[in-house]
Amino acid sequence: MLESFFNSFPLLLGSGNFLTIIFVIALGLLIGLFVGALPGLTTLMAMAIVLPISFFMDPLVGIPFLIGVYKGGIFGGSIPAILVSLPGTGASVATTFDGPPLTKMGKGRKALETALFSSVIADFSSDIVTILLIGPIALIALLIGPPELAAILFLSILIISSTSSGSVGKNMIMLAAGLFIAMIGQDPIAALSRFTFDVFELRAGVPLLPMLIGLFAIPEILINIETKAKEFVKTKLNLKKEEKLTWEEFLKLRKTILRSTVIGTTIGMIPGVGQVVAAFVGYAAAKNSSKTPEKFGKGELEGIAAPEAANNAVNGPTLVPLLTLGIPGDNITAILLGAFIAHGLRPGPELMSEQGSIVFAILLCMLIANILFLILGYFTMPLFSKVVTIKKSYLIPLTIIFAFAGSFVFRHNPADLYFLLFFGIFGYILKKLQFDVTPLVMAFILAPSLEYAFGQTLSLGDDNVLMYLLSERPIAALIIVSTPVITWKLFQRSKKLRDVATSLTSSQVKSR
Amino acid sequence: MNNLLKTLIAILAIINFSWIAKADYPEKPITMVIPFGPGGSHDLNARVFTSIIPQYLGNAIIVKLVPGASGQTGTAMVAQAKPDGYTLLFTHNYVDQLQHHVKKLPYKPLSDFVTVGRLNYAAACMIVLSKSKYQSVQDVFDAAKSSNGKLKLGHSGMWGATMVPMAQLMSWGKVNANLTPFKGGGPMVKGLLAGDVEAVLHFPSVIKGQGSKVRTLACGAKEKSLGTPPTFEELGFTGQIGYMDRILMAPAKTPPERIKILQDALSKLKDDKTFKKFMKRLGENMKFMSGPDYEKIRAEKSNNYKSLVKQMTKG
Amino acid sequence: MKLINITPNLVTSIISIVFGIFIFLKIPTEVEKPLLLFGQSSSEIDPKIVPAIISFMFFIFGLYTLFFEREDKSINVWPSFSKEMLLNVLVTIIFLFGYSLTFEPLGFVVSSFLLIFFLSNYMGNVNLKFVTLIAFIFPITVFFIFVNIMHVFLPAFPFLEMRIGNFLIM
Numbered sequence: 001m002l003e004s005f006f007n008s009f010p011l012l013l014g015s016g017n018f019l020t021i022i023f024v025i026a027l028g029l030l031i032g033l034f035v036g037a038l039p040g041l042t043t044l045m046a047m048a049i050v051l052p053i054s055f056f057m058d059p060l061v062g063i064p065f066l067i068g069v070y071k072g073g074i075f076g077g078s079i080p081a082i083l084v085s086l087p088g089t090g091a092s093v094a095t096t097f098d099g100p101p102l103t104k105m106g107k108g109r110k111a112l113e114t115a116l117f118s119s120v121i122a123d124f125s126s127d128i129v130t131i132l133l134i135g136p137i138a139l140i141a142l143l144i145g146p147p148e149l150a151a152i153l154f155l156s157i158l159i160i161s162s163t164s165s166g167s168v169g170k171n172m173i174m175l176a177a178g179l180f181i182a183m184i185g186q187d188p189i190a191a192l193s194r195f196t197f198d199v200f201e202l203r204a205g206v207p208l209l210p211m212l213i214g215l216f217a218i219p220e221i222l223i224n225i226e227t228k229a230k231e232f233v234k235t236k237l238n239l240k241k242e243e244k245l246t247w248e249e250f251l252k253l254r255k256t257i258l259r260s261t262v263i264g265t266t267i268g269m270i271p272g273v274g275q276v277v278a279a280f281v282g283y284a285a286a287k288n289s290s291k292t293p294e295k296f297g298k299g300e301l302e303g304i305a306a307p308e309a310a311n312n313a314v315n316g317p318t319l320v321p322l323l324t325l326g327i328p329g330d331n332i333t334a335i336l337l338g339a340f341i342a343h344g345l346r347p348g349p350e351l352m353s354e355q356g357s358i359v360f361a362i363l364l365c366m367l368i369a370n371i372l373f374l375i376l377g378y379f380t381m382p383l384f385s386k387v388v389t390i391k392k393s394y395l396i397p398l399t400i401i402f403a404f405a406g407s408f409v410f411r412h413n414p415a416d417l418y419f420l421l422f423f424g425i426f427g428y429i430l431k432k433l434q435f436d437v438t439p440l441v442m443a444f445i446l447a448p449s450l451e452y453a454f455g456q457t458l459s460l461g462d463d464n465v466l467m468y469l470l471s472e473r474p475i476a477a478l479i480i481v482s483t484p485v486i487t488w489k490l491f492q493r494s495k496k497l498r499d500v501a502t503s504l505t506s507s508q509v510k511s512r
Numbered sequence: 513m514n515n516l517l518k519t520l521i522a523i524l525a526i527i528n529f530s531w532i533a534k535a536d537y538p539e540k541p542i543t544m545v546i547p548f549g550p551g552g553s554h555d556l557n558a559r560v561f562t563s564i565i566p567q568y569l570g571n572a573i574i575v576k577l578v579p580g581a582s583g584q585t586g587t588a589m590v591a592q593a594k595p596d597g598y599t600l601l602f603t604h605n606y607v608d609q610l611q612h613h614v615k616k617l618p619y620k621p622l623s624d625f626v627t628v629g630r631l632n633y634a635a636a637c638m639i640v641l642s643k644s645k646y647q648s649v650q651d652v653f654d655a656a657k658s659s660n661g662k663l664k665l666g667h668s669g670m671w672g673a674t675m676v677p678m679a680q681l682m683s684w685g686k687v688n689a690n691l692t693p694f695k696g697g698g699p700m701v702k703g704l705l706a707g708d709v710e711a712v713l714h715f716p717s718v719i720k721g722q723g724s725k726v727r728t729l730a731c732g733a734k735e736k737s738l739g740t741p742p743t744f745e746e747l748g749f750t751g752q753i754g755y756m757d758r759i760l761m762a763p764a765k766t767p768p769e770r771i772k773i774l775q776d777a778l779s780k781l782k783d784d785k786t787f788k789k790f791m792k793r794l795g796e797n798m799k800f801m802s803g804p805d806y807e808k809i810r811a812e813k814s815n816n817y818k819s820l821v822k823q824m825t826k827g
Numbered sequence: 828m829k830l831i832n833i834t835p836n837l838v839t840s841i842i843s844i845v846f847g848i849f850i851f852l853k854i855p856t857e858v859e860k861p862l863l864l865f866g867q868s869s870s871e872i873d874p875k876i877v878p879a880i881i882s883f884m885f886f887i888f889g890l891y892t893l894f895f896e897r898e899d900k901s902i903n904v905w906p907s908f909s910k911e912m913l914l915n916v917l918v919t920i921i922f923l924f925g926y927s928l929t930f931e932p933l934g935f936v937v938s939s940f941l942l943i944f945f946l947s948n949y950m951g952n953v954n955l956k957f958v959t960l961i962a963f964i965f966p967i968t969v970f971f972i973f974v975n976i977m978h979v980f981l982p983a984f985p986f987l988e989m990r991i992g993n994f995l996i997m
Contacts, residue, residue, distance in 0.1 A: 041977055048555070048575070049978055052563035055790065142706040146692075169892030170836070173843050176884035180850070183877055189693050190670050191582045191615070192859040192874050195850075200588070200618055204580030218923075225919050225950065226912040271702070325705065326721040327698040331549060334698070338556040341717075344793050348721035393950035394958075397943040398965060404926065405935065405969055409979040411585070412578055417927040425920065432906040433835045452695060455872050459692040460708060462662055540988075540995070543980070574978045614862060679864070691864075825862045 004356025005131070012060070012361045021064050024057075025369050028068020029376055035069075036076015037384065039086045039213065040406020043073025047335045051342075059343035059358070064365040066339050070332060071369050074275075074315065075119050075377070078308060082111045083388050084399045085220040086406075087212050090276035090445050091311040094283045096216045098296065098303030105299055106243065109385035113245040114253065114301050115308040116377040122261040122309035123316065124370040129265055130316035131363050137317055138324040140269050146456035147469060147476035149272045153450040155483045156277050161439040162490040163284040165297065171439050174430075178443025181206050188452040201415040208445070210407035210420040215441065217403050218424025219431045221396055253305045256286050260306045264313025271321055271329045272453070275311040276445050280438065282310025288493060316366065323347050323359050537597060537770050538571040544600045544760070547586025547607065549579040552696070553715070553796075557631060557758055558602055560790045561781070568777040568784075573600075582671075583607040584617060591619035595763035597770035601625065605757040606673055609810060610817040614671055614825075622814055625761040628771060629778045630801040632791070635732030636677050636713040636754035637741065641704065642727045649730050649747060652711050653685040661688030666709035668700045669693065674713045676817075677732065677754035679824055684749055713754060717795025737795075751816070759806065775803050834903045836892055843889030850882035922946055934984035936997045939966035971996055 012018060028050070035046040046069050054062030077088025082099030095115065102111040130137065144152075157175070164171050184195045185205025196202040260282040267278040286306035287296045296303045319336070321327045326348030328334035340347050345358065352359060388395060407420040430437055457476075461468035469477045544562065548554050555577070562573045578586035583603065593599035608621050640646045646655070656663040665682075667675035670693065682689055692709055694700035697718060703709045705725065716735050719728060728741045732754030735741065744753050760778070762771055781787055782800040791798055831837070858874045922942060929938040943962035947953050973979050975994045983989075989997040 035977070038972070041973070041979070045977060045979060048559065048577075052559050055560070055563065142702065145703065145706055145708045167836070167892070169888055169895065170839065172888040173839065173885065173892065176843075176847075176881055176888060179877075179884070180881050183881060186581055187872075187874060187877070188695075189872070190861055190874070192861055194859065194874060194878060195853070195857045197857065204585045222916050222919060225915050227915075272699075321698075321702065325702065326718070327702050327705075329698070334552065334555075338559070338794075341556070341795065342560070342790055342793050346721040348723060349725055350721065350723035391952065393947045393953050394961060396950065397946040398961075400923070400926070400942065400946070401939050401966060401969065404930065404939075405973060405981060408930070408935075408981060409973060411580065412576060412589070412980050413585070414931045414982075417930055421920075421923055421927055424923070428916075433839070451872070451877065452693075456692055456694070458872060459690060460664060462690055540990070576980060824864055 004352075005360045007357035008360035008364060011357050012364055017058060017061055021061055021365065022368065022372070024061050024065045025068040025365060026372050026376060028065045028070075029072035029369060029373050032069035032072025032074075033076045033079075033376070033380065034072075036073035036088055037079040038076075038406070039080050039088050039217075039402045040209065040409045042089065043070060043076070044331050044335070046073055047332065051335055051339060054339055055342045059340075059345060060361060060365075062343060063336070063339055063362055064369070066336060067362070067366055068369050068372075070336075071123065071315070071366075071373060074312065075116070075373070078115050078119070079112065079384050080402070082115060082304070083108055083384065084217065084395070086217040086399065086403060088406075090208065090212065090441075091274075091279045091307075093212060093216060093276070093441055094279040094307035094311075095304060097283065098298070098300050100220060101297070101299035102301070102304070103385075103388055107299070108388055109382055110243050110245045110249070110301070111304050112381040112385050113378070114250075114304045116374070116381055117245070117250065118253070118257050118260070118305040118309040119312040120370050120374045120377070121257055122264055122313040124367060125261050126265040126268060126313040126316035127363065127366045127370065128316075130320060131360065131367075134320055134324060134363075137269050137320040141271050141321045141325065143475060144270050144272070145473070146453045146460060147473045148479065149270070150450060150453035150457050151476045151479035151483070152270060152273060153277075153446050153453065155479060155486065156273070156281060157439075157442055157446055157450070158483065158487045159490060160277075160280045160284050160442045162487055162494055163288055164436040164438045164494075166434065166436045168491070168495075170435055174435060174437060175439040175443050178440035179447050181211070181440070182444045182447035188448045189455045201413070204411075206444075207407075207411055207413070207416050207419055209410040210416040211423045211444070212441065213403050213407050214420045214423025215427035215430075215437055217399070218420070219428040221399060221403075222424070222428045223431070224392060224396055249301060253302060256302045256305045257309045259285060259289070260309035261313045264310035265317055267310070268314035268317030269320070271318075272449060274318075274330065275314045277442075278314045279307035279311040280442055282306040288490070319363075319366075323363075324352055325349065326351075536570070537773055538569060540598065541572040541574050542569075542598050542600060543576050544573050544602050545576045545578050545586045545590050546602050547578055547580075547583035549577065553634070553717070553794075554602060554604070554758065556794060557791075557796060560787065560794065561631065564784055564787045564790075565777060565781055568780045569774070575602075582615075582669075583611065584615070587621070588618055590761070590763060591624045593763060595765035595767075597762065597766045597774070599763065600628065600774075601761040602631075603759060603761060604673065605755070605759065605813060606671060606676060608759060608761065609814040610671060610676065610821065612814075613818050613821045622811060624764050626764045626766070626771065627803040627806040627810060628760040628762050628774045629803045630799075630806045631758045631760060631778075632796050632799050633755050633757045634673075634715040634717070634796065635735070636674060636715055636756070637719060637731035637735060637738065638681070638711055638713050638729045639704065639719055639722075639726040640711045640729060641707070642725055644710065644727070646711065646727075646729065648742075649681070649685075649744075652729070653687050655710070656682075656685070656687035656689045661690065663687075663689045664692060664709040665689045666692050666694055666700050666703045666712040668695075668697050668712075668714075673715075673756040674700065676820070678713050680753050680820060681744070681749070683820075683823060715756070720795060757801075757806070771803065778802075835905060836903045840889045840892035843885045843892065845889075847882045847885030847887075847889060850878055850885065854878050854882075918949065919946070922949075931982045932985065934997065935981040936966045936970050937984060939969075967996060 032043060032046055035041045036043055047066055050069055054065050077092040078095050080086035080088060081092035081095040083103050085096045085100040087093045087096050099111050161171050161175050184202055186193055193203060263282050263285060264278045267273050283306045286302050287293045318329055321329050322333045322337060328337045345351060404417060407416050410416060458465055546554050546558055558575050562575055566572045578589055590599055590601040612621050638649060646652050665678060667678050694703050697714060700712050704712050716738055728738045730742050730744055730747055732744055734743060782798060854875055861874060926938055926942045940962045944958060947958045970981055973981050983995055984997045
């Protein structure tokens with residue numbers, strides 16, 4: 001394998017194509033960035049459209065093109081999340097906690113740049129880890145089966161719920177609500193309808209993107225409309241001297257970025273967990289380790305760096321099952337698989353042994369994509385951040401148009417607009433009553449996978465699941481045993497935080 | 513104000529008001545709904561198909577992915593669409609001919625849709641790990657019997673393309689086994705590689721990628737690329753098994769002339785060199801069947817599935 | 828006459844408890860029964876279990892909130908609303924509802940035009956001509972990008988087809 005690695009360099013540089021490859025990656029990044037920044041247009045869509053074009057290119061040109069679109073798109077979704085609280089995907093939801101407050105303080109550009117640097121550094125690091133450890137990562141992928149996945153997902157939901165702000169009872173009610181909403185529709189294994197009240201539109205369940213946009217973007221919009229203030233951004237700014245990220249501020253973030261990179265890379269190695277969990281766990285971990293956790297959610301740069309780094313660090317290892325075993329982990333890797341196949345390359349054990357240098361060449365292109373993205377991003381971020389300086393009376397209706405268009409094109413189902421509206425009003429009420437919707441969103445996103453993995457485990461364990469776990473799946477057993485311990489510790493820590501918060505509030509009240 | 517008016521009129525003059533219906537079909541792009549999620553084999557086949565068909569059809573076909581409810585959401589959307597030939601459905605035989613025997617649907621697949629053509633089919637093969645002890649399908653059956661029905665087999669979705677043939681085999685071999693579901697072909701193969709399950713059914717295009725790690729025991733059709741393992745028919749199974757037909761459907765009330773135009777384009781497409789090249793790369797065959805021919809066997813297949821379901825669910 | 832302090836947590840907990848009971852009662856009618864496969868249930872987890880667990884969670888955590896957090900001081904206050912705020916929010920919700928209703932019948936461009944025009948004017952502080960221009964240009968641009976470039980679908984103007992060449996623009 002080492003030989004393949006070293007052979008990949010001449011393959012990449014030697015072919016007359018190198019400049020074309022660079023150009024094509026940059027083009028892909030820009031396309032992905034702009035598509036990702038338009039709410040409702042997903043990276044997946046962009047890749048699917050570009051896919052046939054890449055068919056007619058050389059494999060070492062076509063596939064890096066798709067990878068460029070992929071990386072650009074993943075970051076692109078963070079832009080509307082930070083600027084107008086419009087999450088493009090589940091992964092950008094965690095960015096809507098601290099992004100919009102920063103934007104309203106006039107620090108939009110700072111937030112965008114934080115997101116950019118965190119994302120690129122984490123992505124780059126995890127790509128290097130992927131290249132170095134591609135073999136072991138493939139082995140880990142095989143070790144994680146349904147029981148392990150179920151245990152990990154269950155633990156993740158608990159971790160994220162117990163580190164949410166607010167009272168335990170309210171968080172758990174939110175968790176239950178998320179599970180309920182996820183349950184509506186067909187069950188993931190046998191496709192039996194549950195709680196659809198004979199409404200056909202509910203048979204496919206509650207759609208993810210309209211719900212996310214409803215829960216996060218609409219309340220922001222409504223709150224902004226409450227007061228017909230002129231400017232979206234509160235302070236008066238001199239546009240030319242808009243606040244950039246300073247070197248000192250960046251240095252303060254390095255621990256968070258490192259921690260999130262480790263979290264994201266680890267989660268990336270576990271097939272089936274994904275970016276969303278990484279983002280939320282990264283956020284929860286940063287909040288937990290911070291000395292000033294009450295600042296999270298109010299405009300804390302760490303609150304941007306943490307989820308952004310984590311969700312990008314997932315990218316590298318996610319490709320490993322595809323490249324080494326020929327198994328796509330999610331829809332995006334499935335499109336990459338299609339691209340490989342259309343070029344006559346069959347990812348899998350055969351490709352690694354016979355044409356391993358191509359695989360490494362593509363991984364190297366991922367590194368190049370990161371570097372290019374840093375440069376491209378640095379010049380385009382200021383453009384994006386200027387968007388929110390237009391008058392509120394224009395910005396709000398235009399944001400609404402995007403929210404609706406984005407929700408509609410998710411499934412091309414007009415009923416989704418009503419889902420959007422319903423969750424918008426619901427989210428507004430929850431926000432006003434100071435509920436943290438994180439447990440709801442997490443439960444909604446993870447419940448189907450958890451239920452599926454759990455069902456698979458029951459099937460594999462046949463009559464005696466307990467024996468099965470203990471005898472054949474030690475990893476899962478270990479995780480299950482440590483879950484209560486971890487949860488209890490987190491619960492204690494968050495209780496301490498809340499007591500601090502309560503004493504702060506009551507002392508504030510007293511001093512009035 | 514006057515200037516504004518003039519500009520507006522100029523703009524409107526450029527816009528093509530086409531409420532006078534043109535004679536040629538298709539005069540605008542056609543929508544092809546795929547009732548599955550992105551990245552699957554249908555998606556890939558569709559992308560190849562739609563990138564080449566414009567030259568034969570005179571206009572583009574645009575893929576619209578509408579996943580949900582095991583294909584019901586997308587199928588319902590086409591069933592309710594205007595039958596003017598601008599909305600088509602790209603689906604497979606299990607959704608079209610079997611699903612209505614196991615689920616209450618808001619449409620009747622056999623009467624609400626008519627076949628434009630079958631693009632190709634894929635025939636599933638049974639695979640096991642090369643390092644396992646199974647050398648033939650009979651070995652698997654024996655293992656199922658001796659383990660008292662606890663042998664672990666995998667599939668990629670209830671009533672789907674890899675589950676139905678597996679159930680058919682089990683019922684033919686008169687064995688019981690433990691069927692574990694996986695979320696799609698990829699996880700299913702991973703389950704096999706990890707040893708979570710002992711055998712699965714999958715399609716040759718994917719099996720080839722695993723190289724020497726898996727052993728193919730038998731296939732639904734002759735597969736030269738996999739070393740021509742025995743077919744299920746040769747082993748004694750009567751009837752077609754494991755065939756996933758990729759079929760293009762149109763709402764039943766679509767004007768027949770328009771369906772004919774589509775069918776002509778399809779039959780020209782199948783001889784296109786680039787198309788053949790890409791399909792070969794995808795590992796798919798080119799076993800095209802015309803709409804009318806497929807219609808002839810469609811009702812019969814549905815009846816076969818009906819008796820199969822009855823047999824499998826009688827408890 | 829204020830015997831009970833009606834805090835948000837109190838209301839939440841009661842809703843939670845009631846909802847939990849509601850789900851539980853609805854299980855028999857709302858959960859499809861699995862088909863038998865070879866004599867065994869084709870569903871690994873009994874389909875009634877998940878709703879049962881969820882109803883239990885609502886019930887228990889509702890009770891928990893009721894007993895332990897009813898009087899919680901930290902974030903348990905009713906939000907304050909001025910009449911102006913309430914009015915703005917309600918009007919906006921009505922606009923959004925109207926937008927949803929007209930999205931398909933009138934097409935994306937027309938309904939978006941109406942929304943931008945009316946909402947921007949309502950929010951005030953706008954130049955009428957400029958708003959009309961933006962309300963026209965912006966939806967058409969979004970429509971063009973989404974439909975012709977990204978090949979996704981937004982509802983077109985249903986009464987006549989507006990095209991430039993082969994491109995749908997409205």
